[in-house]
Amino acid sequence: MREIKAADISAAVAQMCMSANTMLPEDVRRKFEEGYKNESTEAGKEIFRQLLENADLSAETKLPLCQDCGLAIFYVELGEDVYVPGGINKAITDGMVAGYKDGFLRKSSCHPLERKNTGDNTPAIIHIDFVPGDKLKISYMAKGGGSENMSRVTMLSPSQGWEGIKKFVVQRVAEAGPNPCPPTILGIGIGGNFEQAPKIAKKALLRKLDDVHPDPKVAAMEAELLEAVNKLGIGPMGLGGSYTCLAVKIALAPCHIASLPLAVNVQCHSARHEEVEF
Amino acid sequence: MPTYTLNTPLTDADIEKLRAGDVVLLNGIIYSGRDAAHKKLMELLDAGKPLPFDLKGASIYYVGPSPAPPGRPIGAAGPTTSGRMDAYAPRLHALGLKASIGKGKRSDEVKQAMRDNKAVYFGATGGAGALLSKCITASKIIAFEELGPEAIREMTVKDFPLLVINDAFGGELYAKPKLDD
Ligand code: SF4
Numbered sequence: 516m517r518e519i520k521a522a523d524i525s526a527a528v529a530q531m532c533m534s535a536n537t538m539l540p541e542d543v544r545r546k547f548e549e550g551y552k553n554e555s556t557e558a559g560k561e562i563f564r565q566l567l568e569n570a571d572l573s574a575e576t577k578l579p580l581c582q583d584c585g586l587a588i589f590y591v592e593l594g595e596d597v598y599v600p601g602g603i604n605k606a607i608t609d610g611m612v613a614g615y616k617d618g619f620l621r622k623s624s625c626h627p628l629e630r631k632n633t634g635d636n637t638p639a640i641i642h643i644d645f646v647p648g649d650k651l652k653i654s655y656m657a658k659g660g661g662s663e664n665m666s667r668v669t670m671l672s673p674s675q676g677w678e679g680i681k682k683f684v685v686q687r688v689a690e691a692g693p694n695p696c697p698p699t700i701l702g703i704g705i706g707g708n709f710e711q712a713p714k715i716a717k718k719a720l721l722r723k724l725d726d727v728h729p730d731p732k733v734a735a736m737e738a739e740l741l742e743a744v745n746k747l748g749i750g751p752m753g754l755g756g757s758y759t760c761l762a763v764k765i766a767l768a769p770c771h772i773a774s775l776p777l778a779v780n781v782q783c784h785s786a787r788h789e790e791v792e793f
Numbered sequence: 794m795p796t797y798t799l800n801t802p803l804t805d806a807d808i809e810k811l812r813a814g815d816v817v818l819l820n821g822i823i824y825s826g827r828d829a830a831h832k833k834l835m836e837l838l839d840a841g842k843p844l845p846f847d848l849k850g851a852s853i854y855y856v857g858p859s860p861a862p863p864g865r866p867i868g869a870a871g872p873t874t875s876g877r878m879d880a881y882a883p884r885l886h887a888l889g890l891k892a893s894i895g896k897g898k899r900s901d902e903v904k905q906a907m908r909d910n911k912a913v914y915f916g917a918t919g920g921a922g923a924l925l926s927k928c929i930t931a932s933k934i935i936a937f938e939e940l941g942p943e944a945i946r947e948m949t950v951k952d953f954p955l956l957v958i959n960d961a962f963g964g965e966l967y968a969k970p971k972l973d974d
Contacts, residue, residue, distance in 0.1 A: 562918060565924055566918070566920065569920070569922070569923050569924040572924055572927070573869075573922075573923040576865075576923060577862065578868055578869045578922065578923040579868065579869040579922055579923065580869070580920065580922060580923060581869060581871055581920045581921075582856065582857060582859045582868060582869040582870055582871050582922040582942075583871075583873070583922075584859060619859060619861070619862040620860075621860065621868070621869075622941065622942070623942070630828070630832075632940070632941045634941070660873075661873060661919065685972070689970035692897070692898055692967065692970060693896065693897050693898060693967050694874050694876065694897035696920045747970040747971055747972070748968055749970055750968055752896065752916065752918060753897070753898075753967045753968060754956075754966065754967070754968065755968035756968075783919070
């Protein structure tokens with residue numbers, strides 16, 4: 516067994532929360548630069564200009580990129596030979612609470628009905644996968660409410676197939692319009708079941724915007740969906756233009772012979788995530 | 794694109810010259826308020842009690858800022874999705890609210906209320922929280938402190954950059970999605 520100290524995990528998680536909220540990932544910045552150069556509308560170009568300026572300012576002043584620092588989502592790959600005295604859940608939660616406090620990040624978690632803020636952004640939403648070996652990898656995502664609200668899960672009929680999937684995704688983006696702070700990134704979960712489809716959809720958002728899916732068929736599907744949603748012309752912040760969506764990331768999972776689960780997770784342009792390995 | 798520099802409180806004359814697509818640099822006092830604060834404002838109105846600020850000519854910014862770090866008046870402060878305040882906005886417009894500031898679509902009822910009461914809906918750039926924070930020169934909580942980020946703040950803004958999304962004449966800036974069917 517390899518022992519990893521809870522305090523080391525907490526410190527790394529705290530750091531990750533603070534830096535992800537102030538340092539726009541390089542791949543996202545490159546897309547903003549591309550959009551600024553190529554967007555067909557002046558209003559859309561101006562949005563990209565502001566977003567680039569915002570990213571510079573955030574890195575410099577350490578004010579968060581967006582005031583909605585999100586619920587804190589963690590994807591953990593925990594080696595079966597790793598032992599964390601005190602527990603991994605607590606180590607991550609403690610780190611998240613410290614990071615949100617020390618980084619002056621907004622706490623956005625509340626009771627669902629009484630709407631009282633929990634005050635420290637707890638609970639962290641932690642997904643743990645056990646993997647062989649003695650390594651630990653923690654990915655953090657700050658997921659804002661505006662884009663999450665535009666996400667959907669549906670249970671299609673297998674007969675609807677790819678055409679049904681495409682129709683649902685395009686319709687979703689059209690209905691969401693300016694609300695989720697476009698240009699967005701779409702995480703699409705196809706298959707699995709009612710709880711698995713949204714899980715793989717959101718996790719797909721951890722991929723780099725400019726990576727290419729290793730399965731050429733899926734890569735082609737991603738390209739087809741991206742083109743279809745960008746034809747909607749919603750544009751940056753809904754002001755019109757060719758950049759409604761920056762990237763589409765698809766994850767597939769086997770499903771029941773009776774089902775075709777589909778999840779669309781809408782991620783705003785403020786795609787904040789980071790990872791750390793032990 | 795016409796650009797106007799306006800001062801709060803806004804007047805009917807200010808609103809009448811604005812059209813969807815105009816750029817406005819807003820100066821003066823605006824009030825923050827989002828979901829929970831709006832609910833509380835409605836409770837005050839229902840009980841016949843005074844509101845924490847004068848609605849006449851007022852501008853409400855749908856924002857829940859991040860905490861102010863030392864040496865700054867406020868943290869990141871970009872807009873939240875306005876649609877969630879659609880249930881409350883018409884009543885506030887009828888009582889004198891001249892502008893709301895946010896991002897995303899408004900309901901037909903809100904658009905009608907803006908026509909009936911000479912008011913506008915401004916868009917600020919969502920996700921540009923650090924950039925917009927620069928234009929807020931002072932901020933203090935004036936009500937519902939217990940709501941944390943959702944408390945009502947009186948904010949002083951300088952050349953706060955806005956776009957007129959919905960004007961008082963039915964005009965709208967947002968692009969209509971191009972669907973085949
Ligand atoms: S949708 Fe994203 S960018 Fe827009 S306000 Fe929410 S977290 Fe910020």
